[in-house]
Amino acid sequence: MRTYGQYCAVAKALDLVGDRWTLLVVRELLARGPCRYTDLRNGLPGIATNLLADRLRDLEQAGVVSREEAPPPVATTLFSLTSRGEELAPVLRELLRWGMPLMQQGPAPDDVFRAQWMAWPATMRLTDREPDAPPVTIQVLADGEPAFLETSGGGVHLTVGRADHPDAVLRGPARVVLGLLTGQIDLDAAAAAGLECEGDRVALERVLPDAVAV
Helix, strand or coil: CCCCCCCCHHHHHHHHHCCCCHHHHHHHHHHHCCECHHHHHHHCCCCCHHHHHHHHHHHHHCCCEEEEECCCCCCCEEEEECHHHHCCHHHHHHHHHHHHHHHCCCCCCCCCCCHHHHHHHHHHHCCCCCCCCCCCEEEEEECCEEEEEEEECCEEEEEECCCCCCCEEEEECHHHHHHHHCCCCCHHHHHHCCCEEEECHHHHHHHCCCCCCC
16 A cells, blocks of 8 residues: 555545545445445446456455445345445545535536436435425436435435336436536526426425525
8 A cells, every 4th residue: 555654644544545546436335335346336437447456455454345245136245334434424525515516617528427426416405395295206317317316304315216206307417417406506597508307396396405606
């Protein structure tokens, strides 16, 4: 392991998690829970197979990640965060919060997008304005990547995949969808930028944040 050789807590932390891809491995495990190796590789487009194996090994040695052999019918190795690894969640959230304004610059030509990357940006800003009303489900398709929002217990939660009989559907470029879900643009501005909305607009307005100046 490379080291900065400095007796400083920041430097010691970066010795363990500062290498390229390391915090993104942690991001995937925080967003998705225990993952197979193939799930992690899919969530980290661009990473070399041997580099992912190296990062997982380093994180295991540092006590950040653990692995276990799942019994049938899964019958595969699952990687998950230890309690020490889960302590990195506030660090990732603050990086996400700091980086949100950068997203409105739009993706670079070669940027890719995955549905699970909407989970934290969306749920950090979304709340259920009518927690005593029946729950609603909103299908989201950002750059074709499917996920759905559900209200529960006053909060809003995101699940990767397609919902059965959603109350509303949002479909459009990831930049526009993320801008809407994080309150950087409102529903009318999102529609003008290419967002397609179907279904119950009241259900959408129930969970969407007020647009804020950024």
